[in-house]
Amino acid sequence: MAATEVLLETQNLKKHFGGLKAVDGVDFKVNEGGLISIIGPNGAGKTTFFNVISGTLRPTAGKVFFLGRGVTGYPAHRLAQMGLGRSFQITNIFPRLTVLENVRLACQSAGEDNFRFWQHYRKFSQYEEKAYSILERVRLKGRELQPTLSLPHGDKRKLEVAIALARDPRLLLLDEPTAGISTEELPELTGLIEDIKKEGSQTIILVEHRMDVVTAISDRITVFNRGQILAEGTPQEIMDNEEVQKAYLGGGGSE
Amino acid sequence: MDAKKVLQFFRANIWLIILVGAMIVYPFISYQPYWLSLLITIFVFAAFALSYDLLLGFTGLISFGHALFFGMGAYSIALFGRFTDLSFGSMFLLLAVAAGIIALIKTIFAMRVRGIYFAMITLALAQFFWVLVMSLSRYTGGEDGMPRVPRPDFLGDRLNFYFFALGFLVLVYIISRRFINSPTGRVLIGIRENEERMVMLGYNVFKYKLFSLTLAGIIGSFSGAIYVMFINIAYPALLDIQNTIDVLMMTIVGGVGTLHGPIFGAALVRLLSHFLSSHFRQWIIIFGIIYILIVVFLPLGIFGGIPGFSRWLEKRGGWLKWIAQRLKP
Numbered sequence: 001m002a003a004t005e006v007l008l009e010t011q012n013l014k015k016h017f018g019g020l021k022a023v024d025g026v027d028f029k030v031n032e033g034g035l036i037s038i039i040g041p042n043g044a045g046k047t048t049f050f051n052v053i054s055g056t057l058r059p060t061a062g063k064v065f066f067l068g069r070g071v072t073g074y075p076a077h078r079l080a081q082m083g084l085g086r087s088f089q090i091t092n093i094f095p096r097l098t099v100l101e102n103v104r105l106a107c108q109s110a111g112e113d114n115f116r117f118w119q120h121y122r123k124f125s126q127y128e129e130k131a132y133s134i135l136e137r138v139r140l141k142g143r144e145l146q147p148t149l150s151l152p153h154g155d156k157r158k159l160e161v162a163i164a165l166a167r168d169p170r171l172l173l174l175d176e177p178t179a180g181i182s183t184e185e186l187p188e189l190t191g192l193i194e195d196i197k198k199e200g201s202q203t204i205i206l207v208e209h210r211m212d213v214v215t216a217i218s219d220r221i222t223v224f225n226r227g228q229i230l231a232e233g234t235p236q237e238i239m240d241n242e243e244v245q246k247a248y249l250g251g252g253g254s255e
Numbered sequence: 256m257d258a259k260k261v262l263q264f265f266r267a268n269i270w271l272i273i274l275v276g277a278m279i280v281y282p283f284i285s286y287q288p289y290w291l292s293l294l295i296t297i298f299v300f301a302a303f304a305l306s307y308d309l310l311l312g313f314t315g316l317i318s319f320g321h322a323l324f325f326g327m328g329a330y331s332i333a334l335f336g337r338f339t340d341l342s343f344g345s346m347f348l349l350l351a352v353a354a355g356i357i358a359l360i361k362t363i364f365a366m367r368v369r370g371i372y373f374a375m376i377t378l379a380l381a382q383f384f385w386v387l388v389m390s391l392s393r394y395t396g397g398e399d400g401m402p403r404v405p406r407p408d409f410l411g412d413r414l415n416f417y418f419f420a421l422g423f424l425v426l427v428y429i430i431s432r433r434f435i436n437s438p439t440g441r442v443l444i445g446i447r448e449n450e451e452r453m454v455m456l457g458y459n460v461f462k463y464k465l466f467s468l469t470l471a472g473i474i475g476s477f478s479g480a481i482y483v484m485f486i487n488i489a490y491p492a493l494l495d496i497q498n499t500i501d502v503l504m505m506t507i508v509g510g511v512g513t514l515h516g517p518i519f520g521a522a523l524v525r526l527l528s529h530f531l532s533s534h535f536r537q538w539i540i541i542f543g544i545i546y547i548l549i550v551v552f553l554p555l556g557i558f559g560g561i562p563g564f565s566r567w568l569e570k571r572g573g574w575l576k577w578i579a580q581r582l583k584p
């Protein structure tokens with residue numbers, strides 16, 4: 001597949017919860033390479049959109065294509081196997097396992113040894129080695145053997161990204177990786193995302209409701225509001241867009 | 256194998272070796288049929304409890320119907336013996352297949368309902384078989400059970416049976432230990448910890464739960480089969496909720512999520528009920544009190560505790576709370 005090929009596409013995608021139209025007719029397209037941000041006020045439907053394209057939720061209507069294949073209604077684990085990785089807005093890790101084991105399990109998932117039930121797991125050292133390298137990549141080196149439970153919040157957010165990265169996904173969905181992060185810690189995390197972007201093996205869709213965070217690192221930005229796409233364009237175009245300004249000022253978007 | 260490795264093995268398994276060694280020499284030191292019988296039932300129930308812990312402690316699946324496997328093993332052997340002339344090898348093979356089928360049914364439910372709902376469905380399944388056994392009394396003897404369970408000739412000797420049951424337990428222990436430390440076992444632990452995340456990592460949870468339930472089912476049903484070969488009668492109570500509660504108690508008392516826990520839990524529960532029931536009329540009340548004391552003062556079970564995890568668990572009120580959390584749908 002050529003590098004300019006469409007990686008992910010949705011057509012008229014809808015997810016309704018009863019009367020609530022969380023995602024309501026979204027046409028969205030991502031080409032391979034680069035970083036696209038989705039911004040929008042709280043409740044705009046960004047997380048729900050992720051849930052639908054990653055297979056966690058079935059869409060009410062519409063279609064999803066991934067790698068040129070119709071994948072609407074595919075179970076989440078199949079999409080993950082196809083190369084879709086995801087991090088969560090609310091930290092979703094293995095709290096009672098060590099930091100290393102969190103990532104090692106993620107690395108193991110991509111291998112062929114998941115049904116080896118007799119040999120000791122540490123004999124399959126490639127996963128452990130990979131986990132070490134990923135932890136280094138997300139700047140968690142030195143924390144490997146710590147129980148995850150005792151990590152400070154900022155490190156938990158990094159681990160969240162590390163787990164999503166471990167399978168080397170073609171498409172990486174990051175749902176507010178900076179959620180709950182203090183202003184002082186913010187540059188560390190945004191720097192981390194920039195690094196991943198620079199390394200260039202992943203196409204990234206970043207959800208973030210803080211506009212200042214995304215304008216610097218995004219190639220393009222899509223603005224969600226009330227389940228629909230309000231605007232789409234380069235960071236500059238989005239900043240100049242009056243409708244976006246209005247939605248942000250009047251739409252109840254909070255920090 | 257070099258000497259260093261052998262030494263390392265001995266050091267790592269010192270308690271296992273001492274215990275198994277003691278169990279091997281015991282009957283030669285003091286041959287008392289009564290105690291031998293008691294130990295045989297302990298070995299069998301320890302294996303049964305271990306299989307339960309594979310589900311509860313290592314996969315995070317709480318079942319109220321684990322007795323189904325045990326009872327199925329018991330009745331299969333009794334029925335095979337009466338109505339077929341299969342070899343023991345093929346009996347156990349068929350039993351393993353049947354356990355796999357039940358495991359498949361349970362896994363299908365486990366993918367659709369969680370927590371208490373799953374537990375209740377497993378209970379209903381076990382009760383269904385109980386009703387089946389009661390209503391097909393022409394074949395199963397109904398309430399009276401099925402006496403004269405077949406067993407290989409060499410197991411007619413109590414001492415031989417003792418070593419057979421001990422060997423079975425050791426085998427189950429070794430298989431379980433290798434299993435939970437294997438890549439597959441680690442996946443199960445991941446599912447226990449955070450199923451949603453495992454799915455997002457590309458793990459097909461269905462396959463792993465099926466694996467775990469099948470292994471637990473095979474061990475559980477083999478335990479039941481061996482048990483009735485020993486006591487020489489299959490009866491409906493082997494299928495009922497009390498049997499599941501017993502095995503749940505053994506696991507909790509010993510320590511959920513450990514391998515030695517269920518073994519010692521089985522020993523303790525069996526010994527206590529034997530001792531108490533022969534000395535006190537209201538022994539079940541005393542037993543209940545001891546059980547509560549253990550849960551309150553040793554919330555991790557007597558032998559419980561994965562390092563690090565123990566502290567976490569302690570802060571959160573122990574296994575009962577943990578299980579209560581599991582029950583949330």
Ligand SMILES: Nc1ncnc2c1ncn2[C@@H]1O[C@H](COP(=O)(O)OP(=O)(O)O)[C@@H](O)[C@H]1O
Nearest residue numbers: 017020022040041042043044045046047048049
């Ligand atoms: N599982 C669900 N059931 C019902 N309503 C939901 C569910 N998930 C999200 N919603 C609702 O959908 C809307 C969009 O939510 P969400 O996608 O989380 O927004 P965002 O991530 O942009 O803040 C919100 O009003 C939210 O309450």
Ligand SMILES: [Mg+2]
Nearest residue numbers: 046047048089
């Ligand atoms: Mg959100």
